[in-house]
Amino acid sequence: MLDNGDRKIVDEVLEDFAAIADIPRPSLHEKAISDYLLGEFRAFGCDVCQDAANNIIADRAASPGYENAPRVILQAHMDMVCVAAEGVKYDPLRDPIRLCRTGDALSAEGTSLGADDGAGIAMILYVFRHAENVGPLRAIITTDEETGMSGAQALDIKVFSDADFLINWDSENFDELTRGCAGSVGVDFRRNLHWYNPMMPQAWHISVSGLLGGHSGERIGDGRGNAIRILAQTLHALKNTGVSFSVASINGGSARNAIAAEAEAVIVTQSRMEEVSRAISEMEQHVRSVFVNVDPGISINLSDAEMPAQVMGDSDMEALTDGLLLLHTGVFQMSPTMPGLVETSANLGLIRTERNGVWFSYFARSSVDEKLGEIAEACRVLGMRLGLEVSVATPSPGWRERPQSALSDMMAKIFEEQNGRLMKVGVIHAGLECGWHIKKAPHLDMVSIGVTTHDIHSPKETLDLKTIAPQVRLVMETLHEIAQEKCALQ
Numbered sequence: 001m002l003d004n005g006d007r008k009i010v011d012e013v014l015e016d017f018a019a020i021a022d023i024p025r026p027s028l029h030e031k032a033i034s035d036y037l038l039g040e041f042r043a044f045g046c047d048v049c050q051d052a053a054n055n056i057i058a059d060r061a062a063s064p065g066y067e068n069a070p071r072v073i074l075q076a077h078m079d080m081v082c083v084a085a086e087g088v089k090y091d092p093l094r095d096p097i098r099l100c101r102t103g104d105a106l107s108a109e110g111t112s113l114g115a116d117d118g119a120g121i122a123m124i125l126y127v128f129r130h131a132e133n134v135g136p137l138r139a140i141i142t143t144d145e146e147t148g149m150s151g152a153q154a155l156d157i158k159v160f161s162d163a164d165f166l167i168n169w170d171s172e173n174f175d176e177l178t179r180g181c182a183g184s185v186g187v188d189f190r191r192n193l194h195w196y197n198p199m200m201p202q203a204w205h206i207s208v209s210g211l212l213g214g215h216s217g218e219r220i221g222d223g224r225g226n227a228i229r230i231l232a233q234t235l236h237a238l239k240n241t242g243v244s245f246s247v248a249s250i251n252g253g254s255a256r257n258a259i260a261a262e263a264e265a266v267i268v269t270q271s272r273m274e275e276v277s278r279a280i281s282e283m284e285q286h287v288r289s290v291f292v293n294v295d296p297g298i299s300i301n302l303s304d305a306e307m308p309a310q311v312m313g314d315s316d317m318e319a320l321t322d323g324l325l326l327l328h329t330g331v332f333q334m335s336p337t338m339p340g341l342v343e344t345s346a347n348l349g350l351i352r353t354e355r356n357g358v359w360f361s362y363f364a365r366s367s368v369d370e371k372l373g374e375i376a377e378a379c380r381v382l383g384m385r386l387g388l389e390v391s392v393a394t395p396s397p398g399w400r401e402r403p404q405s406a407l408s409d410m411m412a413k414i415f416e417e418q419n420g421r422l423m424k425v426g427v428i429h430a431g432l433e434c435g436w437h438i439k440k441a442p443h444l445d446m447v448s449i450g451v452t453t454h455d456i457h458s459p460k461e462t463l464d465l466k467t468i469a470p471q472v473r474l475v476m477e478t479l480h481e482i483a484q485e486k487c488a489l490q
């Protein structure tokens with residue numbers, strides 16, 4: 001239960017949060033929310049700019065007497081991942097998020113909540129209204145964090161040059177402080193297909209399911225199975241056992257940055273079902289024994305399928321399955337300096353069969369930017385050898401931990417004083433906009449924090465309201481101490 005002081009803070013933060021939730025804001029459709037924020041920051045006297053990417057940059061003057069204190073940037077993003085539960089009618093471009101509060105938990109009716117990162121924005125608005133005895137503040141609210149970080153990428157270098165500190169308000173646990181993250185690069189492989197009439201009498205559906213999956217930045221170190229890889233292994237094994245077949249389609253995965261939890265293929269064959277079925281259950285035994293400790297529910301199933309209208313040629317199928325077999329999925333390297341942290345990894349996230357061809361996505365992360373370049377180059381070579389078209393997206397830079405961070409030390413100390421326990425300080429393998437900021441402004445002393453949320457990017461997304469007031473107090477005190485110049489720039 002919230003006490004009275006906390007309730008006042010939470011109610012006010014929620015008022016802003018509700019206003020933001022009312023404005024549809026999927027990634028790359030942020031004009032309306034950007035205009036709204038422009039008006040809000042203007043209404044309390046800030047100097048506000050909306051740039052060409054619809055990012056909002058708002059300056060709040062220092063409290064009287066603190067004009068010479070270092071400037072601190074508070075940063076969040078305005079777009080959200082819009083998803084609905086099965087059976088819920090939801091148009092992300094038109095429909096507001098309907099909030100639903102149960103005790104100290106806030107969620108949405110049938111959709112994602114957008115606490116990632118509406119909570120960050122609402123709390124920045126609160127700080128801008130109420131902070132006292134602080135130096136000059138700047139809010140930067142970016143667009144399109146979720147699909148490509150193009151807002152952060154577009155920010156003018158000048159918005160950082162007169163600031164010393166940056167607090168990114170986009171993490172997921174109020175008792176964790178992040179001081180470094182991984183960069184990433186997405187690679188798409190594509191094979192244009194020649195289709196043929198199916199010349200064999202039987203059609204089968206092969207499905208790989210029961211895997212745990214998970215976010216590739218958070219769970220890749222667990223060594224879980226990848227359904228797309230397992231399906232490719234299964235097709236390869238079928239071929240090796242002498243089953244003659246053609247593939248009509250391969251599909252799998254749910255997002256580039258999610259470990260594929262299911263995949264399926266339709267094949268046509270003239271081999272007897274027992275023969276196909278034996279090869280498949282041998283493969284199932286094999287993968288079950290590989291993943292027995294980490295992903296125990298994996299199953300590979302064979303069932304009847306409708307005869308497809310067309311199938312791909314053998315060389316197309318081989319190019320695709322060879323590519324999927326040769327690309328390493330999982331951890332490349334653990335951090336040599338931080339125990340337990342994954343340094344470099346890659347994930348097969350999606351595969352889709354379309355009218356003219358098949359494409360699949362490969363998403364690599366690393367805290368060493370150069371390694372992303374190495375992986376992208378290896379992808380180009382592999383694609384050339386196998387006859388797959390390769391397109392490499394602009395890499396998102398990582399944020400390398402700096403040896404000393406006065407801001408991080410100060411916030412951890414204040415957190416401990418305020419909450420009577422230690423704040424967890426560390427580096428993550430997922431990505432943050434901080435990578436783009438630090439690339440432009442290496443002088444910035446930067447951390448990432450956030451209120452506690454659960455199941456983001458899903459219709460179960462929940463915000464823990466109890467963590468709002470403690471985090472407001474942490475940031476207020478940090479801003480005050482920076483202004484008192486207790487925190488000399490390193």
Ligand SMILES: [Zn+2]
Pocket residue numbers: 077116117145170
């Ligand atoms: Zn976010």
